[in-house]
Amino acid sequence: MAGPPRQVTAVRELTRMSARLQELAYSETPRGTISLRRRREPTLDVDVYEVKLDDEFLMSSLFTVAEIELARLGLAQTRGSDLDVVVGGLGLGCTARAALEDPRVRSMIVVDALAEVIDWHERKLLPGADDLVDDPRTRLVLADFFAMAASDDGFDPDAAGRRFDAVLLDIDHTPRHVLHPDHAAFYSLDGLRRLKGHLKPDGVFALWSDDPPDDDFITLLDGVFDSSEAHVVTFANFLTGGHSANTVYVAR
Structure with missing residues (x-):
C-alpha cells in the first residue's frame, strides 16, 4: 500500500x-x-x-548548575544578615532566584542592559519568573552594569554611592571573552578597584566564567581584594555523555 x-x-x-x-x-x-x-x-x-x-x-536552561552556584558560593562568603545584593546580568533569572533563596537577603538589584530580557521576566515568559518579579526584595534595573561599576554613583539609581554586601556577575563568557569590547576595562586592576568601592567592608564579589580558572585573573583579584578563590563547578552534560565545568571566582 x-x-x-x-x-x-x-x-x-x-x-x-x-x-x-x-x-x-x-x-x-x-x-x-x-x-x-x-x-x-x-x-x-x-x-x-x-x-x-x-x-x-x-x-x-539545560545547564544552570554553575549560575545557581554563583549565588550560593558568593553569598556563603558574606557575613551578617540583612544583605543587600547586586546581580549583574538577568538572563534566565537563575542566579537571581538562587540569591533570593538565602533568607538573609533583604534587597536585590538586578541590572541588565537589554530591555527585552527584563520584559520577558515581567511578562512571565520564563519558568520561575513569578518567584523573581513578585518578590518585594527584587528590583530590575535597565542599565549598563559596567558603566555603573565604573561610576561613582554605583548600582542604585535612587541612592548614589550606596554600597552592597555582594555583587554577583554573570554577563560575559569569561574575563577574556567579553560580549562587547567596552566590558574589557572592568577586568583590570582599575576596573576591579572601582567595583570594590561599591562593596561594604567584607563585601563579596563573585563572577561566573565558562573557562577553567585563569591564573592571571586570580592574580588581578588578589591585587585588589583581601582573598580570592576559584571554584570549579562540574555538572553532567548529556550532550557529551560526560561532565562539563564552569568556574566561579569569589573574592572578599
Whole structure:
C-alpha cells in the first residue's frame, strides 16, 4: 500500500518541528537580534529555554548548575544578615532566584542592559519568573552594569554611592571573552578597584566564567581584594555523555 504523498509527509514533519520549537520573543537591539525560544528536548523529555544574540547562544536552561552556584558560593562568603545584593546580568533569572533563596537577603538589584530580557521576566515568559518579579526584595534595573561599576554613583539609581554586601556577575563568557569590547576595562586592576568601592567592608564579589580558572585573573583579584578563590563547578552534560565545568571566582 502506498504511503502518503511526499508533500503531506513534509507538512507533518514541519508541524512536529513547530511543536518542538517555539519562538517566544524576538527583537532587534543595538547589540544585535535577540531571541527567546522554547524547545522540547526529546532525550530528556523537558522544555528547554534558550537565548540567542544573532547566531550566538548566550544561555540555555539545560545547564544552570554553575549560575545557581554563583549565588550560593558568593553569598556563603558574606557575613551578617540583612544583605543587600547586586546581580549583574538577568538572563534566565537563575542566579537571581538562587540569591533570593538565602533568607538573609533583604534587597536585590538586578541590572541588565537589554530591555527585552527584563520584559520577558515581567511578562512571565520564563519558568520561575513569578518567584523573581513578585518578590518585594527584587528590583530590575535597565542599565549598563559596567558603566555603573565604573561610576561613582554605583548600582542604585535612587541612592548614589550606596554600597552592597555582594555583587554577583554573570554577563560575559569569561574575563577574556567579553560580549562587547567596552566590558574589557572592568577586568583590570582599575576596573576591579572601582567595583570594590561599591562593596561594604567584607563585601563579596563573585563572577561566573565558562573557562577553567585563569591564573592571571586570580592574580588581578588578589591585587585588589583581601582573598580570592576559584571554584570549579562540574555538572553532567548529556550532550557529551560526560561532565562539563564552569568556574566561579569569589573574592572578599
